[in-house]
Amino acid sequence: MPEIYLDNSATTRVRPEVVAAMVRVMEEDYGNPSSVHRRGQAAEQAVKAARRAVAEVLAVSPEEIVFTSGGTEANNLAILGLARARARQGRHLITTAAEHHSVLEAFHRLENEGFQVTYLPVDREGLPDLHALAEALSPETILVSTMHVNNEVGAVTPLEEIAQLLNQRKPRPAWHVDAVQGFARLPLLPYRLGIDLVSLSAHKIRGPKGVGALFVRRGTRLQPQLLGGGQEAGLRSGTENVPGIVGLGVAARLAWEERAEAVAHMSKLKARLRDRILAEIPDTVANGPKERGAPHILNISFGGLRGEVLLHALEERGIYVSTGSACSSHHAPGSHVLAAMRLPPALRDGAIRFSLAPTNTEEEIDYTVECLKEIVPELRAVMRRR
Numbered sequence: 001m002p003e004i005y006l007d008n009s010a011t012t013r014v015r016p017e018v019v020a021a022m023v024r025v026m027e028e029d030y031g032n033p034s035s036v037h038r039r040g041q042a043a044e045q046a047v048k049a050a051r052r053a054v055a056e057v058l059a060v061s062p063e064e065i066v067f068t069s070g071g072t073e074a075n076n077l078a079i080l081g082l083a084r085a086r087a088r089q090g091r092h093l094i095t096t097a098a099e100h101h102s103v104l105e106a107f108h109r110l111e112n113e114g115f116q117v118t119y120l121p122v123d124r125e126g127l128p129d130l131h132a133l134a135e136a137l138s139p140e141t142i143l144v145s146t147m148h149v150n151n152e153v154g155a156v157t158p159l160e161e162i163a164q165l166l167n168q169r170k171p172r173p174a175w176h177v178d179a180v181q182g183f184a185r186l187p188l189l190p191y192r193l194g195i196d197l198v199s200l201s202a203h204k205i206r207g208p209k210g211v212g213a214l215f216v217r218r219g220t221r222l223q224p225q226l227l228g229g230g231q232e233a234g235l236r237s238g239t240e241n242v243p244g245i246v247g248l249g250v251a252a253r254l255a256w257e258e259r260a261e262a263v264a265h266m267s268k269l270k271a272r273l274r275d276r277i278l279a280e281i282p283d284t285v286a287n288g289p290k291e292r293g294a295p296h297i298l299n300i301s302f303g304g305l306r307g308e309v310l311l312h313a314l315e316e317r318g319i320y321v322s323t324g325s326a327c328s329s330h331h332a333p334g335s336h337v338l339a340a341m342r343l344p345p346a347l348r349d350g351a352i353r354f355s356l357a358p359t360n361t362e363e364e365i366d367y368t369v370e371c372l373k374e375i376v377p378e379l380r381a382v383m384r385r386r
Helices: 015-029 038-058 071-085 099-113 130-136 159-167 242-257 257-282 307-315 336-340 344-349 362-386
Strands: 065-068 092-096 116-119 141-147 174-178 197-201 212-216 283-289 297-302 351-355
Touching: 015 071, 015 242, 038 212, 038 242, 071 099, 071 141, 071 197, 071 212, 099 116, 099 141, 099 297, 116 130, 116 159, 141 159, 159 351, 174 212, 242 257, 257 283, 257 297, 257 362, 297 336, 297 344, 307 351, 307 362, 336 344, 344 351
Parallel strands: 092 116, 092 141, 141 174, 174 197
Antiparallel strands: 065 212, 197 212, 283 297, 297 351
C-alpha cells in the first residue's frame, strides 16, 4: 500500500540535505556559540551562516533575525514582547478571528493584563475585513497582528492593502505578520511593506521541528520573555539550538531557491485535486479562496460526514490528511477558522485539509481522489443507516 502524505501544513518531511548539515554540526561544530574557544567560535559561525540565509529570504539584515524554538514562541515574543514594551503608549491591539492559536492565546493573555483587543471578522473566504480594520484603528492602537497565509484554508492576506492603511496612521502601530505558512514560498518583504515583526518556523519548509525565528525590525523594542544569558541580542536567552538553527538555514535557502518551480507544481496539484473532488464527488464544497489562495493548502467539506471519520478511513488507505490545524486537533469545539468564516456546522464538521509539498505527485493526487470516490459513498451510507 502506498503512503501519501498530504498533511504538510502540520509538518513536513526533513530534507536529506538538512539532515546531513545537522549531523555534521552535531559531530563537528558541537561547541557552545557563547564560548570563546575554537569549538565555540565554529558553532557561532554556523549560526551566523544560518542567520544570513534566513535574512536573505526576507531581504533584511542578519542582525534583525532572532532564533526561537519555533513559530509559537516567535508569535508569543512578538505579541507579548511588543505590547508589554509599549504599554505606556497605548493599550489597544488588533488581530483577526482566524489567527493561529499561538496568536489568539497571546492576545487573550494580554486581555487578562488589561489590554483591549479587537478581533477583526473574516469573510467567507477567510480574508480579514479591511473596512473593520480601518474603523478599529485609533491613537491608542499599538499593535496589529495578521497572518500571511491562513493555515487551515490557505487564504492569503492582502498585506499591500493593510500596509496602505497602517502607513497612513500617526502614530503608526507596530505590525506583526505570522508568516509560518508562507515563508520561503510566497514573497514577503518587510521593509517594502513596513512590517515590524515576522514569525517563521523550520518544520513547515522541510526543516527540523523545534526551531523558528522572528524578524525584529531595527529599532523595534520588545520585552524579552525568556531571561538568562542574554543570547539573541538579549531578546531570547538560552543556549542556541545550533543543529536546529543550521537546519533552518539550509531549509530556508533551498526552499527559496526552488520556490518558483515548487509553487507552480503545487498549484497544479491543488487545482487537480480541487477540480476532481468537486466534479466527481457529490455534495462537496471548497472552503477558502479559489483565486487568492496559497498554492499548497486546500480545504474541502464533505457533506453528511464527520471529518475525523473520513480522515481515519483515508489513513487505512495510506493517505494522511488533517481536519485543520495540528495544534488544535484535540480541541473539542472544532475549527475556529471555519466558524469565523460563518460556515454552517455541517460543513465545518465535514471539513478536511489537504496540504501539499513539492514532493507530491499527480499519481498521488489521482489515487487520493479514487479512494475518496469509494470511501465517501460508503461512509455516507453508514451515516444514513444510523
